[in-house]
Amino acid sequence: MGREPREFFQIGDASERTGLTQRTLRYYEEKGLLRTPTRMEGGFRLYSEEDLQRLERIKELRELLGFSLADIKEMLDAEEVRLQIKAEWRKDADAADKAQKLRSAREITLQQIQLIDHKMEKMATMRDQLAERIARYDANLQQYAEETAAEHAT
Amino acid sequence: MGREPREFFQIGDASERTGLTQRTLRYYEEKGLLRTPTRMEGGFRLYSEEDLQRLERIKELRELLGFSLADIKEMLDAEEVRLQIKAEWRKDADAADKAQKLRSAREITLQQIQLIDHKMEKMATMRDQLAERIARYDANLQQYAEETAAEHAT
DNA sequence: GCGAATTCTGACGTTCGCGTTAACGTGCGT
DNA sequence: ACGCACGTTAACGCGAACGTCAGAATTCGC
Missing domain, CATH: 1.20.58 (Methane Monooxygenase Hydroxylase; Chain G, domain 1)
Structure with a gap:
C-alpha cells in the first residue's frame, strides 16, 4: 500500500495546519461552510485533507478578498x-x-x-x-x- | 464668475451622492476619517466636493478592498x-x-x-x-x- | 412667521466573526 | 485503572461598523 500522508486530523492538528483557531473551525461548521466532519466514536472531529483544503480556500476568500x-x-x-x-x-x-x-x-x-x-x-x-x-x-x-x-x- | 457646480451639500444630499447613510457619514467623522465638515450657523454639516471625493475613496477602500x-x-x-x-x-x-x-x-x-x-x-x-x-x-x-x-x- | 422637512445629538440595538470560560467527556500511555 | 492531554457543547462577551429610535433644534418654502 502507498504511504498515504495521513488520513485524519483532530481539530488541534487541523487548527495548527490551517492557522485557524479551533473555535473558528467549529464556527465554520456551524455556519454550514464545512460538512460536519466525520467523528470518532466519542465525538471527536476528524478532518480529512479535503477538509483542510477547503478551509484554506475559505481563509483566502475571507482574508484576502474580504468576502x-x-x-x-x-x-x-x-x-x-x-x-x-x-x-x-x-x-x-x-x-x-x-x-x-x-x-x-x-x-x-x-x-x-x-x-x-x-x-x-x-x-x-x-x-x-x-x-x-x-x-x-x-x-x-x-x-x-x-x-x-x-x-x-x- | 465661473458657475461652480455647487459648493455645499447637506448631509442628506451627501448621503445620496455617496450612497452612504447619514449615520455612516457621522460615524466616519466620529472616527476621524473625515475632518469635521464646516457647519452652518445652526450646526448643520456642510460637505464640500472634496469631502465627497474623500468619502468615495473610503467607500472603495472598504467595499472593494475590504480594509x-x-x-x-x-x-x-x-x-x-x-x-x-x-x-x-x-x-x-x-x-x-x-x-x-x-x-x-x-x-x-x-x-x-x-x-x-x-x-x-x-x-x-x-x-x-x-x-x-x-x-x-x-x-x-x-x-x-x-x-x-x-x-x-x- | 409658520409648518413641514431636515438635521442634530445621544443612546441603545444589531450583526458578524470569532474569543473566552465553564463544566464535562474521551483517548491513550503506563 | 488512572492521570492527563485533548476534545465537546453551551453560553456569554466583544469590537467593528453601522441601524434605529427619541426628542429637540434648525432651515426652508410659501
Whole structure:
C-alpha cells in the first residue's frame, strides 16, 4: 500500500495546519461552510485533507478578498453542485434537473469572476495612484536632500 | 464668475451622492476619517466636493478592498502628510522633521502597494481557477445537450 | 412667521466573526 | 485503572461598523 500522508486530523492538528483557531473551525461548521466532519466514536472531529483544503480556500476568500462567510458559503455550495453531480453522474436519471443546477452553478461562478475582475480593475488604478504618490514623495525627499547639501556647502 | 457646480451639500444630499447613510457619514467623522465638515450657523454639516471625493475613496477602500476603517484612517493620514507639507512648504523650518514624516508616509504607501500586489496575485490565480471551473461546467452541459439530442434521435 | 422637512445629538440595538470560560467527556500511555 | 492531554457543547462577551429610535433644534418654502 502507498504511504498515504495521513488520513485524519483532530481539530488541534487541523487548527495548527490551517492557522485557524479551533473555535473558528467549529464556527465554520456551524455556519454550514464545512460538512460536519466525520467523528470518532466519542465525538471527536476528524478532518480529512479535503477538509483542510477547503478551509484554506475559505481563509483566502475571507482574508484576502474580504468576502463574508455568507458569500463564501454560496460560492462553495455552487462548487459542491459540480462534485455532487460528478459523484452520481451515472446513477441518477433526471438530466434536465442536473443541467439546471449546472447552469445556476455556472451563473454564480461567472458572477464571481466578474466581481473579481471588477475588483482587480479598481485595485490596479488604486495601485497606480499609490505609485504616483511614491514618486512625488521621492521628488520631495530629493529636494530636501539637495537643500541640505546646499546648506552644508555654505 | 465661473458657475461652480455647487459648493455645499447637506448631509442628506451627501448621503445620496455617496450612497452612504447619514449615520455612516457621522460615524466616519466620529472616527476621524473625515475632518469635521464646516457647519452652518445652526450646526448643520456642510460637505464640500472634496469631502465627497474623500468619502468615495473610503467607500472603495472598504467595499472593494475590504480594509478596516482603522487601516483606512492610517492610509488617509499618510496622504494628509503630503498635503500638509505642501501647504506649509515654505513657511516652516524644520526640514529634518518634514523629511522624516515624508519617509514614514512613503513607507506606509509602499506597504499598501505591496499589499495590493499580493492581493492581486491571489485574485488572479483564483480567477483562473474559476475560469477553469466554468470550462468544466460547459463541458458537462455540452454532454447533457448531446445526450438529450441523442434521445430525441431515437 | 409658520409648518413641514431636515438635521442634530445621544443612546441603545444589531450583526458578524470569532474569543473566552465553564463544566464535562474521551483517548491513550503506563 | 488512572492521570492527563485533548476534545465537546453551551453560553456569554466583544469590537467593528453601522441601524434605529427619541426628542429637540434648525432651515426652508410659501
